[in-house]
Amino acid sequence: MALVQILELLAIAAALLAAWYWYRAGDRPPRRISGDEELDAADLNRIVVALHRAAILNRRAALASAASASMIALSMITSWAL
DSSP states (O other): OOHHHHHHHHHHHHHHHHHHHHHHHTSSOOOOOOTTSOOOHHHHHHHHHHHHHHHHHHHHHHHHHHHHHHHHHHHHHHHHHO
16 A cells, blocks of 8 residues: 555544544533532532543544644645655
């Protein structure tokens, strides 16, 4: 298989991985709290953990998108050079 085809397949895989990470980041929003409900430490902990997990998944998705874009760029440069 040619280098260009391998790079294109890897770019597709990285783009699909990024889409999956972004889907997972928005999967479960934090639980809403009503105005008359009192916040305790467990509620705050759940909110912070949910926000951190979403941030981690968003960072992974951004990294996978950057990898996909880099592979597409390398694929185009390689195809132009040949």
